Amino acid sequence: MSAPALRRTDIAMTQEQIEATLAxxxxxxxxxxxxxxxxxxxxxxxxWADHQxxxxxxxxxxxxxxxxxxxARACFELDEPGEVFDYGRFECDSGLAYCSVILFGRISVADDVAIRQRFCERLMEKYGKPDSIRPKNFFPRLDAITVYAMHVERMTGKQRLLPELSEQWPAKDRTRTPDARP
Structure with missing residues (x-):
């Protein structure tokens, strides 16, 4: 897969950080x-399971x-916004702490009933109520859903951490247009 290089290598996430964000x-x-x-x-x-x-x-x-x-080619994006912070004297001198992950790959329908069953089990582990008294791992409508599996060929991630207060305005002025006057 040809692709442009990640432009902002200074904020690139490691493979471990990308996987943790996906999890x-x-x-x-x-x-x-x-x-x-x-x-x-x-x-x-x-x-996110088994690198898919x-x-x-x-x-x-x-x-x-x-x-x-x-x-079959597809792209998946996930982001987590953080806090907005000031880095300079003007309103437009604001930044956002965040992380984002983008996956590129090929997607297909997972027809196997065992894959759909396992997907539903993992879905309930992730999103369900852990103290529920309902029967576990019983999904009578497996035939009413389509499960898609994306085989990831490339993934990228970027993050900007919230700067320490000593690195934010007014403690430190990083105004991008220092000669501007309101």
């Missing part, structure tokens, strides 16, 4: 391309399923 993340956005050439981006819950991304939707054929059947 704890809540939801992300899956982007696919349709037969008409238009991108389609949809927010989705997900499971697993997602699900209805078994009814819709926009996502049509795109996946048309073109």
């Amino acid at each position: 704890r993340g809540f939801a992300g956005r899956l982007a696919t391309v349709g037969a008409d050439g238009y991108p389609y981006c949809v927010p989705m819950l997900y499971i 991304l697993f997602l699900h939707g209805t078994s009814a054929r819709g926009h996502l399923r049509a795109n996946v059947e048309h073109e």
